[in-house]
Amino acid sequence: MKSLKNIQSTFIPLMEENIDTDQIIPARFLKSTSREGFGKNLFRDWRYSHNDEAQPKADFILNKPEYKGSILVAGKNFGCGSSREHAAWSLLDYGFHVVVSSFFADIFKNNALNNGVLPVQVSDKFLQKIFALENGSTLSVDLEKQTITIDATGEQEKFDINNYKKTCLLNGYDDIDYLLSIKQDIINFEKTLA
Amino acid sequence: MGKTLFEKIWEKHLVKSIPDGPDVIYIDKHFIHEVTSPQAFSGIEKRGQQIFRPLKTVATADHNVPTINQHLPIVEEMSRLQVQKLLDNCKKHRIELYGLGHPFQGIVHVIGPELGITQPGMTIVCGDSHTSTHGAFGSIAFGIGTSEVEMVFASQCILQNKPKVMRINVEGELNKGVVSKDIILYIISKISASGATGYFVEYAGSAIRALSMEARMTICNMSIEMGARGGMIAPDETTFQYTKNRLFAPKEDAWDEKVEEWKKLYSDEDAVFDKEINIKAEEIEPMITYGTNPGLGITINANVPTVESISDEGERKNLIKALEYMGLTAGQSLKGMPVQNVFIGSCTNSRIEDLRLVASVIKGRKKNENVNVLIVPGSQQVAAQLSAEGLDVIFTEAGFKIRQAGCSACLGMNEDKVPAGEYCISTSNRNFEGRQGAGSRTLLASPLTAAAAAITGVVTDVRELLN
Numbered sequence: 255m256k257s258l259k260n261i262q263s264t265f266i267p268l269m270e271e272n273i274d275t276d277q278i279i280p281a282r283f284l285k286s287t288s289r290e291g292f293g294k295n296l297f298r299d300w301r302y303s304h305n306d307e308a309q310p311k312a313d314f315i316l317n318k319p320e321y322k323g324s325i326l327v328a329g330k331n332f333g334c335g336s337s338r339e340h341a342a343w344s345l346l347d348y349g350f351h352v353v354v355s356s357f358f359a360d361i362f363k364n365n366a367l368n369n370g371v372l373p374v375q376v377s378d379k380f381l382q383k384i385f386a387l388e389n390g391s392t393l394s395v396d397l398e399k400q401t402i403t404i405d406a407t408g409e410q411e412k413f414d415i416n417n418y419k420k421t422c423l424l425n426g427y428d429d430i431d432y433l434l435s436i437k438q439d440i441i442n443f444e445k446t447l448a
Numbered sequence: 449m450g451k452t453l454f455e456k457i458w459e460k461h462l463v464k465s466i467p468d469g470p471d472v473i474y475i476d477k478h479f480i481h482e483v484t485s486p487q488a489f490s491g492i493e494k495r496g497q498q499i500f501r502p503l504k505t506v507a508t509a510d511h512n513v514p515t516i517n518q519h520l521p522i523v524e525e526m527s528r529l530q531v532q533k534l535l536d537n538c539k540k541h542r543i544e545l546y547g548l549g550h551p552f553q554g555i556v557h558v559i560g561p562e563l564g565i566t567q568p569g570m571t572i573v574c575g576d577s578h579t580s581t582h583g584a585f586g587s588i589a590f591g592i593g594t595s596e597v598e599m600v601f602a603s604q605c606i607l608q609n610k611p612k613v614m615r616i617n618v619e620g621e622l623n624k625g626v627v628s629k630d631i632i633l634y635i636i637s638k639i640s641a642s643g644a645t646g647y648f649v650e651y652a653g654s655a656i657r658a659l660s661m662e663a664r665m666t667i668c669n670m671s672i673e674m675g676a677r678g679g680m681i682a683p684d685e686t687t688f689q690y691t692k693n694r695l696f697a698p699k700e701d702a703w704d705e706k707v708e709e710w711k712k713l714y715s716d717e718d719a720v721f722d723k724e725i726n727i728k729a730e731e732i733e734p735m736i737t738y739g740t741n742p743g744l745g746i747t748i749n750a751n752v753p754t755v756e757s758i759s760d761e762g763e764r765k766n767l768i769k770a771l772e773y774m775g776l777t778a779g780q781s782l783k784g785m786p787v788q789n790v791f792i793g794s795c796t797n798s799r800i801e802d803l804r805l806v807a808s809v810i811k812g813r814k815k816n817e818n819v820n821v822l823i824v825p826g827s828q829q830v831a832a833q834l835s836a837e838g839l840d841v842i843f844t845e846a847g848f849k850i851r852q853a854g855c856s857a858c859l860g861m862n863e864d865k866v867p868a869g870e871y872c873i874s875t876s877n878r879n880f881e882g883r884q885g886a887g888s889r890t891l892l893a894s895p896l897t898a899a900a901a902a903i904t905g906v907v908t909d910v911r912e913l914l915n
Contacts, residue, residue, distance in 0.1 A: 270769070271762050271763075271765075271766050272641055272642070272741050272766065274741070274878075274880045276859075276878070276880040276881070276882060276883050277880065277881060277882075280882055280886070281511075281859040281860060281861045281883075282860065282861060284483050284511075284512075284861065285483070285512060285526035285527060285529075285530050285861070286526070287486035287487065287490070287529065287530060287533050288486075288487065288490070289487050299881065299882045299886055299887075305886055329762065330642070330762070331641065331642040331645070331675070334641060334642060334645075334675060334741070335577065335672075335878060335880060336576075336577050336859075336878075337484070337575060337576055337577040337591035337592060337593055338483075338484065338593075339484065339487075339575075339593035339594040339595060342593070357642060357645070359642070359645060359675055360611070360645060360646065360675070360677050361577060361591055361592070361593060361672075361677075364592075364593060364596065364608075365593035365594075365595065368593060368595035368596070369595065416468050416469050416470070416609070417467075417468035417469060418466050418467075418468060418469025418470065419469065419470075428595070429595070429599055429606075429607045430491075430495065430595075430598055430599055430602050430603075432607070433472070433599055433602055433603035433605055433607070434495075434497070434602055434603065436463075436464070436472065436603075437500075437603060439463060439464060439472075440463055440472075440474070440500075440603055440604065440605055443463045443474060444474070444604075447460075447474070
C-alpha cells in the first residue's frame with residue numbers, strides 16, 4: 255500500500271445520499287481476478303446510457319470536464335450495501351485518494367482504509383459548506399493533524415481516525431504485515447481455544 | 449455488570465487489543481466464493497505466505513454461476529475464468545471446495561448452516577455482506593472485504609473495531625400472512641438503511657423465539673441492510689434441534705458437551721445495550737418496498753409516502769429520485785400494480801421453508817400469463833429436498849421455471865437478469881438501482897407476497913389468497 259500524507263486538491267461533488275456499492279461498481283463488473291482496471295467502470299450506470307461508453311450522460315458530474323480532483327465529496331451513508339472491495343479499488347483506480355461524507359457505511363470504511371483511500375467524515379454542516387463552494391475551490395486534508403480545510407475560507411474540521419490506522423496510512427503499512435508479525439501470539443491463543 | 453451475547457463471544461475470540469486501534473479477533477470459520485477471493489489468494493502468494501489454517505476455510509461457487517446446465521462449461525468467459533481460478537486456488541492451497549456439480553454446492557449462506565458448519569458461539573466471516581445470516585445460530589458473523597479475506601488467509605485473524613451493541617425486541621404474535629421477511633423489512637423501514645450503522649444487532653423477544661431457524665436466518669441476513677455490522681439471535685432448543693445430526697455438527701459426547709457450552713450463550717439479564725428498540729409483532733403486516741434502498745418499505749395496503757410528508761430535505765430528494773427511477777408516483781398505492789417478473793431465491797429466502805411457503809399459496813393455481821417466474825433453490829440439497837417433497841411438480845404445473853442453485857437474479861452477475869424498466873417482486877435483499885440488471889426495478893417482499901404476485905400478475909395482499 256502506498257503511504258498517504260497530505261492532499262490538496264479540487265474536488266468532485268456528488269450530492270447524493272445512500273450511495274451503495276452497487277452504484278459505485280455494478281456486480282457485472284466484478285469478474286476480474288486482479289485489483290486493477292476497475293476505474294473505467296466506476297459509477298458505470300450513472301455515467302453511461304444503455305451501458306454504452308459512446309453514450310455518456312452529459313449531466314453526470316464525472317462526465318463534466320470542468321470537474322476534476324482526487325477528492326470525492328458525497329452525501330451521507332456513502333458505501334452502503336455489498337462488501338465488495340472493488341468499490342474502493344475502482345475509486346482508487348479512477349484517481350480518488352480521499353472520500354468526504356457526513357457518514358460512511360462500516361465495511362466500505364474498512365475497505366477504503368485497507369487500500370489507502372482515506373474516508374474523511376465531517377459534520378453535515380461542513381459537508382453542506384463544501385457542496386456550496388464554487389467549482390475549482392480546493393480542499394486540504396492533513397492526515398497527521400486529522401484536519402480538513404476549505405482553502406478559500408480557512409474553515410476547518412477535525413476528523414476521526416484511530417492511531418493505529420493513521421500510522422499504517424502515513425507509512426504505507428498494512429494490516430497483514432502487522433498480523434504476520436504477531437503470529438506467535440496467535441498460535442499461543444489457539445491453544446486456549448481447544 | 450452482565451455481558452451481552454455479543455460481548456461473550458467477542459471476548460472469547462480476542463487475541464489482543466491494539467491500543468488506540470482495532471482488536472485482533474480469531475476467526476473460527478471462513479467461507480469464500482469465486483468473486484471476492486482471487487485477489488486475496490494472489491495477495492498471499494505475492495507475500496510468499498502460505499494459508500495459515502486451510503482447514504478452517506470452506507469454498508463454494510455461487511455468485512456468478514449459471515442456473516441452467518451447470519454440468520456444462522460456463523459459457524460466459526469471465527465467469528468461467530473466475531470459477532476456474534477458485535478451483536485452481538483451492539486445489540493449490542488445500543481448501544475444501546463445494547464447486548459446481550458437487551452435491552453440497554449452493555449459496556454460501558445456505559450451505560454453511562445446512563451442512564452444520566455454522567454453529568453457535570463461533571466467529572464467522574466471508575467476503576460477502578450477507579454473512580450476517582449465520583448470526584441466527586448465536587455466532588458473530590459478518591461480511592468482510594478482500595483485504596480482510598487475505599488477513600484470514602495469512603493469520604486466521606482480522607483486525608476489527610469493536611462495534612456498539614443494539615437489541616431489537618419483537619414481542620407478541622405475528623398476524624396471519626406475516627413471516628420473518630416482513631419482520632425485517634418492517635424494522636428496516638422504521639430505522640432506515642443506515643439506522644444500525646456502527647452496531648451489532650441482537651434480535652430478541654417472543655416473536656423471534658417462536659421462529660424456525662430458517663426464518664431466523666432471513667432476519668439476520670438483512671441486518672446489513674440497515675447498516676449493522678451483523679445480527680444475531682441467542683441459541684436455544686430450536687437452534688440445537690436444527691444443528692443436531694448435520695454433517696459437520698459435533699457427534700455423541702462431543703455434541704452433549706457443546707450443547708452445555710452453547711446454553712451459556714445469551715445476554716445476561718443486567719447486560720447493557722448501547723441502544724434498544726421495542727417492536728410489537730401485532731403491528732407488522734405484509735411488507736413491500738417501493739424505493740431504491742431496503743429502508744423504503746411500506747405495508748402492502750399503504751400508499752407510497754407523499755413528498756410533503758417528509759420533513760428532511762435530503763430525504764425528500766432521495767424519495768423523488770427513487771420514485772423517478774422506479775417509475776412510481778408519490779402517494780400512489782402499489783396494490784394492483786402489474787409486475788412482469790417474480791424472483792424467488794437468494795441467501796435471504798431460498799431455503800426449503802421459503803419454498804414450502806410459496807407452494808402453500810400456489811398449489812392448484814397457475815401463474816399469471818404476463819409474469820415470468822424464476823425459482824432458484826439456495827443449494828443442491830434444497831433442490832433435492834424440493835423434488836423429494838414433490839414441490840417441483842407444484843411449481844412446474846404453475847408455470848414457474850425451476851433453476852439450479854446460485855445467487856442468480858439477486859445481483860444479476862450471471863444471465864438471470866430483470867430487463868430494464870420492468871418490475872420484479874423479489875424475495876432477495878436489495879432493491880438498489882440496477883441491482884437485478886441495468887434499469888431493473890425491484891420490489892422486495894416475502895416469499896408469500898412474491899407467490900401471490902406470481903398468481904395474480906399484480907402486487908397483491910397475500911391474505912386475500914389465503915382466505
